[in-house]
Amino acid sequence: xxxxxxxxxxPPVRPRDDLALMEGYHxxxxxVAVRLNTNEAPEPPPAGFGQRLAVALASLDWHxxxxxxxxxxxxxxxxxxxxxxxxxFAANGSNEVLQTLCLAYGGPGRTAAVFEPTYVLHSHIARVxxxxxxxxxxxxxxxxxxxxxxxxLAASEPTITFLCSPNNPTGMVERxxxxxxxxxxxxxxxxxxEAYGQFARWSALELVSEDRPLVVTRTFSKTWSMAxxxxxxxxxxxxxxxxxxxxxLPYHLDAVxxxxxxxxxxxxxxxxxxxxxxxxxRGRVAAALADLxxxxxxxxxxxxxxxxxERDGSEVWKxxxxxxxxxxxxxxxxxxxxxxxxTIGTRPEDDAFLAALGEILRPGSR
Ligand code: PMP
Numbered sequence: 154x155x156x157x158x159x160x161x162x163x164p165p166v167r168p169r170d171d172l173a174l175m176e177g178y179h180x181x182x183x184x185v186a187v188r189l190n191t192n193e194a195p196e197p198p199p200a201g202f203g204q205r206l207a208v209a210l211a212s213l214d215w216h217x218x219x220x221x222x223x224x225x226x227x228x229x230x231x232x233x234x235x236x237x238x239x240x241x242f243a244a245n246g247s248n249e250v251l252q253t254l255c256l257a258y259g260g261p262g263r264t265a266a267v268f269e270p271t272y273v274l275h276s277h278i279a280r281v282x283x284x285x286x287x288x289x290x291x292x293x294x295x296x297x298x299x300x301x302x303x304x305x306l307a308a309s310e311p312t313i314t315f316l317c318s319p320n321n322p323t324g325m326v327e328r329x330x331x332x333x334x335x336x337x338x339x340x341x342x343x344x345x346x347e348a349y350g351q352f353a354r355w356s357a358l359e360l361v362s363e364d365r366p367l368v369v370t371r372t373f374s375k376t377w378s379m380a381x382x383x384x385x386x387x388x389x390x391x392x393x394x395x396x397x398x399x400x401x402l403p404y405h406l407d408a409v410x411x412x413x414x415x416x417x418x419x420x421x422x423x424x425x426x427x428x429x430x431x432x433x434x435r436g437r438v439a440a441a442l443a444d445l446x447x448x449x450x451x452x453x454x455x456x457x458x459x460x461x462x463e464r465d466g467s468e469v470w471k472x473x474x475x476x477x478x479x480x481x482x483x484x485x486x487x488x489x490x491x492x493x494x495x496t497i498g499t500r501p502e503d504d505a506f507l508a509a510l511g512e513i514l515r516p517g518s519r
Contacts, residue, residue, distance in 0.1 A: 175280060178273070186477040187505045189496040192321070192349070192456050194378035195431075196499065199423045202416060209412045219408035222398075226411045229418045230386055234358060239391040242398065243406060243414070247348055247372040247385025252278050254368070254387075257400045258312050258342050259284030266311035266339075268297055270323060270488045272346060275315040287311055290488070295323040295450065297331050303338065312341035318357065319349045322483050322494045324452030326353040333360065342366045342393070348385075349454035351376040351428045352435075363390045375455060376424055377417050384414045431455050435497045441507050445514055456496045458483070461514060466491035469513055476509040 167173060180191060197203075223243060231238040244250045255278050259265055265279040268289045276286045287309035292298040297316070306314070314335060318327040327345075336343045345357040347369050357369050368389030374380040384406075387394075417424075435452060442449045442459050450458040461469045466484030470493055473480055481494040495506060512518060 169283075171280065171283070175277075178277060180481070181479070183474070183479060185474065185479040187498065187502045188479050189498050189502060189506055190479045190481045190494075191380075192375060192454070192496045193380045194375060194427070194455075195497070195502060196378060196427070198378040198417060199420050202420055205416045205419070206413055209416060210409065213408055213412070215408075218404045219406065219411055221404050223406045223411045226406070226414045229415045230388075233418050233421065234388055236361070236388055237391065239394060240361070240388055241386055242389070242394045242401075243384065243386035244401060245385075245405065245410070246374065246383040247346070247370045247387075248274055248278065249383075249405075250370050250385045250387050251275065251344070251346070252282065253397050253400050254313065254342070254344060255279050255282040255284050257396050263312045264309045265313040265315060266305050266309060267315045268302065268305075270295065270320075270483075270486060271315070271317050272321045272348075273486075275317070275346070279313070284313070285309075291320075291323075295320065295325050295488075297327055297335070299331060299334060302335055306339055310340050314339045314341065314343045315346065316343065316357075317346040317348075318355075319347075319353050319452065319454035321346075321348065321454065322456070322481065322486075322489070322492075323458050324450055324454045324456060326355060326453035327357075329355050329357075332357050336360060336365055336367050339366075342368065344387075345369045348372045349375060349456075351424075352432060352455050353453035358388060361388050361390070363392070365390070366393070368393060373414060373417060376428055378424075378427075379413065379417060382410050382413050384410050431497050434500065434503060438495070438497055438503050438507065442510075445511060447510075447514070456481075456494050458489075458492055458494050460490075460492045464514060466493055469493065469510070472513040473506070473509055476512075478506050478509045480506070 227238040227241045230241045244253055259282050261283045264285040264287050266287045267275045268291050279286050287305050289301050289305035350356050360367055368387045370387045372385040439457055446462045447459045470482040483489040483492040483494055
């Protein structure tokens with residue numbers, strides 16, 4: 154039996170007042186020939202990954218709960234970064250890592266600081282967990298401005314300060330000295346979201362230590378070609394990981410995902426080669442964009458932010474979609490008026506995008 158929706162009726166039970174006022178996360182999933190809107194890897198994992206995983210899955214104890222402490226995965230991530238397994242916390246995508254951080258260190262009466270424009274889920278997850286949000290602004294070139302950071306830290310005393318490097322959606326890599334300074338001055342925890350960290354030259358991982366309230370989050374969704382698996386993690390001090398372990402639901406990482414993550418890390422050489430190829434392809438796409446009537450921002454990630462100079466961003470986004478090319482429409486986001494973000498895909502996908510964009514922006518092509 155289907156129950157007809159009751160869009161106009163008052164629901165019998167209401168969520169928290171603050172949730173009722175919130176909007177959900179919008180990123181359209183539509184069938185197109187060229188999908189360059191969510192910064193995934195353009196190719197599936199290496200063939201050997203699937204074969205190794207299939208063998209491992211054949212002896213999985215389906216009737217048993219998975220290893221609650223995900224020891225093999227933790228060890229593999231720790232080995233990958235040269236840290237102790239007790240410094241690693243993993244969850245279902247780095248979004249869930251961020252949520253667990255907010256549950257443990259945010260909550261009612263506490264505040265998280267963000268510097269816009271940045272990854273929208275930082276403030277969204279903070280709000281969903283009842284954490285207040287203090288918003289600062291990035292400078293005109295979207296870099297962090299230390300005076301503005303100090304103003305926000307002093308005004309709101311945040312228990313969590315979110316940084317994002319490379320920043321989504323602008324692509325900018327934070328300068329090491331700025332991150333160091335924020336960590337030195339922040340009154341609470343500093344989270345450096347490095348979902349795109351492998352594409353950048355510098356990582357805040359080198360700053361992680363037991364006496365600094367700093368964590369660095371990473372994901373398997375981009376470089377590791379495993380967005381479908383939903384797996385992310387952080388590296389941080391042991392005392393912090395111990396608190397997160399209390400907050401995570403028991404057995405939150407299923408056995409298949411634990412195996413997939415562990416096996417994936419054995420293919421690090423292939424992944425490094427793919428990152429290098431994507432970085433080169435990013436240079437090619439950015440150079441081609443520079444020949445079109447668009448403003449382009451330098452990127453240290455696997456995407457590029459650009460703004461058509463003479464045409465409305467949303468109109469261009471729609472015209473790309475009409476040509477079966479999907480990019481991210483940031484045109485209505487604060488500070489990003491008219492901007493679009495394109496993920497670096499395979500060479501043919503990027504060529505299709507560039508050809509479509511060139512056609513749309515050609516004088517008189519309206
Ligand atoms: N952080 C940033 C900056 C992102 O762009 C994304 C994905 N869009 C995530 C975290 C979340 O990644 P996931 O949950 O897939 O690990």
